Amino acid sequence: MQYSELFSWWVYSISFSIVFLILVSIYLYANRCMKEKKTTVFTHAKNFLFVWVLIGLLFFYIFSINIASALVFAAGNVVVEVILLTYLLKSGKKEPEETEYR
Amino acid sequence: MKANGRNELPRQAFSVVPILVRQFKNPIFAILIAAAVVAGFFAQPDQSISIISMIVLSVVLGFYNEYKAEKIVDSLRKSVSYKALVTRDGKSYEINSELVVPGDLVSVSVGDIVPADMRIIKSKDLHCNEATLTGESFPVEKNSDSLDIQQPTPQQLTNYTFLGTVVANGTGLGIVVSTGKNTEFGSISRSLARAHPETEFQKGIKQYGNLLLSLTIVLAVSIFSLNAVLGHPLIDSLLFALAIAIGLVPELMPAIVTISLSQGARKMAQSKVIVKRLVSIEDFGNMDVLCTDKTGTVTEGKIGLKDYSSIGQEKDPRVLTYSLLCNSAVVAEKISGNPMDVAIWEYARANGVEGSLKLYEKIDEIPFDYQRRMMSIVVRNDGKTIFITKGAPESVLSKCKYAEINGRNEPIDTVLKSMNEKFVTLSALGYRVLALASRNVEPEAFYSVDDEVDLTFLGFLTFTDPPKKDAHQAIEKMKGMGVEVKILTGDNELVARKICDDIKVSVKKIVSGSELSQMSFDEIKVAVEEATIFARITPDQKLDIIKALKANKHVVGFMGDGVNDAPALYEADVGISVDTAVDVSKDAADIVLLEKDLLVLSDGIGEGRKIFGNTTKYVLMGTSSNFGNMFSAAAASLFLPFLPMLPMQILFMNLLYDTSNMTLPTDNVDEEYTKWPKKWDIGFVRKFTLFFGPFSSLYDFLTFGIMLFIFGASPALFQSGWFIESFWTEVLVIFVIRTRRFPFFKSRPGKWLSVLVIALVAFGTIVPFTPLGAFLGFGAAIPIEFWGLLILMVLTYLLLVDAGKVFFYKICKF
Numbered sequence: 001m002q003y004s005e006l007f008s009w010w011v012y013s014i015s016f017s018i019v020f021l022i023l024v025s026i027y028l029y030a031n032r033c034m035k036e037k038k039t040t041v042f043t044h045a046k047n048f049l050f051v052w053v054l055i056g057l058l059f060f061y062i063f064s065i066n067i068a069s070a071l072v073f074a075a076g077n078v079v080v081e082v083i084l085l086t087y088l089l090k091s092g093k094k095e096p097e098e099t100e101y102r
Numbered sequence: 103m104k105a106n107g108r109n110e111l112p113r114q115a116f117s118v119v120p121i122l123v124r125q126f127k128n129p130i131f132a133i134l135i136a137a138a139v140v141a142g143f144f145a146q147p148d149q150s151i152s153i154i155s156m157i158v159l160s161v162v163l164g165f166y167n168e169y170k171a172e173k174i175v176d177s178l179r180k181s182v183s184y185k186a187l188v189t190r191d192g193k194s195y196e197i198n199s200e201l202v203v204p205g206d207l208v209s210v211s212v213g214d215i216v217p218a219d220m221r222i223i224k225s226k227d228l229h230c231n232e233a234t235l236t237g238e239s240f241p242v243e244k245n246s247d248s249l250d251i252q253q254p255t256p257q258q259l260t261n262y263t264f265l266g267t268v269v270a271n272g273t274g275l276g277i278v279v280s281t282g283k284n285t286e287f288g289s290i291s292r293s294l295a296r297a298h299p300e301t302e303f304q305k306g307i308k309q310y311g312n313l314l315l316s317l318t319i320v321l322a323v324s325i326f327s328l329n330a331v332l333g334h335p336l337i338d339s340l341l342f343a344l345a346i347a348i349g350l351v352p353e354l355m356p357a358i359v360t361i362s363l364s365q366g367a368r369k370m371a372q373s374k375v376i377v378k379r380l381v382s383i384e385d386f387g388n389m390d391v392l393c394t395d396k397t398g399t400v401t402e403g404k405i406g407l408k409d410y411s412s413i414g415q416e417k418d419p420r421v422l423t424y425s426l427l428c429n430s431a432v433v434a435e436k437i438s439g440n441p442m443d444v445a446i447w448e449y450a451r452a453n454g455v456e457g458s459l460k461l462y463e464k465i466d467e468i469p470f471d472y473q474r475r476m477m478s479i480v481v482r483n484d485g486k487t488i489f490i491t492k493g494a495p496e497s498v499l500s501k502c503k504y505a506e507i508n509g510r511n512e513p514i515d516t517v518l519k520s521m522n523e524k525f526v527t528l529s530a531l532g533y534r535v536l537a538l539a540s541r542n543v544e545p546e547a548f549y550s551v552d553d554e555v556d557l558t559f560l561g562f563l564t565f566t567d568p569p570k571k572d573a574h575q576a577i578e579k580m581k582g583m584g585v586e587v588k589i590l591t592g593d594n595e596l597v598a599r600k601i602c603d604d605i606k607v608s609v610k611k612i613v614s615g616s617e618l619s620q621m622s623f624d625e626i627k628v629a630v631e632e633a634t635i636f637a638r639i640t641p642d643q644k645l646d647i648i649k650a651l652k653a654n655k656h657v658v659g660f661m662g663d664g665v666n667d668a669p670a671l672y673e674a675d676v677g678i679s680v681d682t683a684v685d686v687s688k689d690a691a692d693i694v695l696l697e698k699d700l701l702v703l704s705d706g707i708g709e710g711r712k713i714f715g716n717t718t719k720y721v722l723m724g725t726s727s728n729f730g731n732m733f734s735a736a737a738a739s740l741f742l743p744f745l746p747m748l749p750m751q752i753l754f755m756n757l758l759y760d761t762s763n764m765t766l767p768t769d770n771v772d773e774e775y776t777k778w779p780k781k782w783d784i785g786f787v788r789k790f791t792l793f794f795g796p797f798s799s800l801y802d803f804l805t806f807g808i809m810l811f812i813f814g815a816s817p818a819l820f821q822s823g824w825f826i827e828s829f830w831t832e833v834l835v836i837f838v839i840r841t842r843r844f845p846f847f848k849s850r851p852g853k854w855l856s857v858l859v860i861a862l863v864a865f866g867t868i869v870p871f872t873p874l875g876a877f878l879g880f881g882a883a884i885p886i887e888f889w890g891l892l893i894l895m896v897l898t899y900l901l902l903v904d905a906g907k908v909f910f911y912k913i914c915k916f
Binding site: 002003004006007009010013014017018020021024025028029031032033047050051053054057061065066068069070073074077078080081084085087088089091092 | 734737738741742789792793796797799800803804806807808810811812814843844845848887890891894895897898901902904905906908909910912913914915916
């Protein structure tokens with residue numbers, strides 16, 4: 001692997017961006033959704049599907065880059081795209097409610 | 103006209119200089135100049151020339167668009183005309199005030215903006231508000247008396263009225279002495295328009311600009327310092343830091359806002375809504391309460407005299423004759439002025455009774471004012487001097503000592519109860535009512551309001567103003583858009599309720615002016631939330647209502663066209679007037695309707711919300727994709743042994759990115775977005791940045807990984823590859839961010855936005871392989887596999903951002 005001395009820097013950088021995104025997601029979620037009384041652990045887990053995808057992506061990206069395989073990287077991306085598209089189509093059945101003052 | 107030019111107010115002048123100057127006030131200009139100087143100083147003439155080219159391109163781009171936008175707005179503003187009543191060769195004409203020339207005889211009355219500097223030759227209780235000229239906040243009395251003052255100041259010239267000042271009371275006739283730039287007003291070149299306070303949107307945009315500017319400074323200084331500490335070449339580090347700073351500064355914000363607003367103003371003009379103050383469009387969209395009078399909005403606004411009556415068996419024709427005499431309408435070929443006075447004249451003409459006026463000689467007049475709610479006139483007929491008063495029944499009846507019944511004067515007490523009952527009955531039927539009274543007086547040189555006593559009640563005049571057929575639909579439409587309509591009327595509560603019943607508008611509560619006057623401000627704040635109608639209110643109370651609504655955090659629109667409406671028009675977040683309004687109201691308004699119609703207004707509100715939506719898209723783009731890119735560039739510069747992108751490449755990408763945003767104002771806005779009022783929320787922007795910014799950085803880091811560890815890229819290949827990925831993600835993400843719908847392709851983007859973004863993506867992809875690319879420092883061939891990975895990666899990025907929207911908008915409910 002060329003530039004192998006930079007690999008750990010790269011892992012830190014990409015991990016930092018994903019961990020930061022996850023922390024922000026938790027912060028936003030806690031601010032808006034934790035006050036809802038009827039929320040179960042399952043609902044929380046379901047609501048965090050986006051975060052699970054992010055964590056999966058982090059491991060997948062580090063793995064595929066580490067083995068320097070364009071093919072694995074491409075195949076993995078296609079799988080992620082299918083998952084995301086299904087999630088979006090399912091979520092998009094009911095339009096997001098337009099809140100006042102936004 | 104040839105000698106003096108058009109009588110234009112200085113505020114109407116349109117000049118290219120301020121627009122050009124504004125381009126150089128942009129912070130990016132200083133940063134670019136600094137970069138050019140640094141490059142030139144350290145013997146990098148190529149970079150210096152390129153940066154100067156960027157400066158020229160930025161200035162030209164900004165200037166061209168703002169010039170075009172301002173030109174549109176200027177022409178729209180000019181379509182709102184101010185009228186002057188002039189007498190030429192003994193004939194009276196109502197002409198556009200721009201056509202007034204020295205020597206014209208001009209009549210002015212309450213609410214008029216004086217169209218030129220004039221020597222008063224005749225006046226009656228004439229008072230002018232000269233605050234715009236002298237700073238004096240109280241109206242100054244004006245008369246025709248000669249003065250003997252050497253080199254007088256405008257304040258001392260009590261026999262002159264000046265262009266741009268407002269007639270606060272009375273009437274006057276003057277001869278025009280100077281016009282346009284030759285007037286007192288023109289010579290001091292002071293703007294007539296009062297400074298409006300900053301709108302919430304303006305404040306928000308400023309906050310956002312400051313936030314990004316401080317972030318930029320911190321980031322640029324940190325990048326330069328860290329790169330220097332890590333031993334990277336100082337000049338390269340400095341230019342790189344400056345390029346990052348340029349990439350972050352939202353330099354196109356003023357142009358985008360101006361273009362959005364001017365295009366919106368042009369569209370609104372097609373719906374007969376003229377925007378005088380561009381920034382008010384945003385507040386127009388945000389408006390959630392509209393206060394309006396009912397004439398012309400919920401009623402046809404075509405007031406007609408239905409009938410007149412006296413107390414006795416037969417109708418006394420003097421009621422009609424006296425009401426023609428005691429009348430402020432301007433009678434020329436066309437009758438203009440107060441609608442009720444006009445209605446009396448039209449009735450008289452239709453019934454052929456105006457001829458009887460020749461028997462009367464006018465002696466004096468006491469003009470109408472909103473405190474007395476009546477006007478009086480003194481005439482001579484057949485050797486008798488008659489004092490006639492016409493006005494609101496409550497006001498006139500309170501000044502009556504007698505009532506004339508079948509030719510005999512009886513004490514008013516004998517009929518007061520039945521007269522009040524009649525007034526209530528007529529009002530409950532939806533009629534507007536005026537009362538008429540008179541008395542014989544001794545001949546005197548002058549008369550005043552003190553003479554309005556001991557009158558003899560003669561009768562009522564009954565007016566109709568039928569409700570508009572589409573009033574219910576219009577109010578429901580406004581309600582559906584989240585705008586509550588409140589009616590502020592000078593009519594009594596019975597008339598107001600009847601009209602609301604007719605148009606099937608549910609009335610929560612009616613608050614009268616007298617009730618309002620007993621309330622503290624805190625009580626008014628409660629009352630304004632509960633009431634739908636405010637009846638018999640004074641101008642001051644209109645102001646209190648608007649202040650209370652604003653204190654309750656509403657964005658308040660006020661629609662008015664009368665003299666008494668000007669303060670409320672200034673106080674409201676959005677002042678709306680009509681083209682037929684008195685000058686002072688039109689001048690105070692932010693928006694002028696060419697047609698007084700609530701349906702027209704609702705179209706304008708929708709347009710305002712679209713503009714707000716498209717401006718917000720630019721902000722969200724800048725804070726997410728652009729910020730993410732610059733952040734990853736900064737981070738990469740720290741651990742890479744070479745610069746991730748050359749300063750020139752960053753500047754070039756920034757230019758392309760800016761160009762892609764130029765068509766944002768033409769973008770479609772989702773229907774559901776325009777359903778509710780919007781408010782600028784910097785907290786929302788901050789959260790959006792925090793959440794969506796890292797997506798872009800994530801995929802930048804991923805590209806670094808691919809370029810370094812899969813393709814083992816040289817610096818040139820790395821820079822080319824990242825330039826393309828970075829540019830693709832930066833501009834294509836607009837299709838995701840521009841809508842709240844998911845998947846994003848459920849919302850159709852604007853045609854020009856799509857065409858420009860796709861064309862720029864194609865251009866940005868080809869550039870690295872052209873001579874321009876070579877000049878910019880690109881140079882390596884990109885492996886074919888990279889293109890495949892790039893397409894997949896960008897697609898994943900767009901879908902991931904879209905999934906982020908589900909979390910942000912649907913789950914977290916932002």
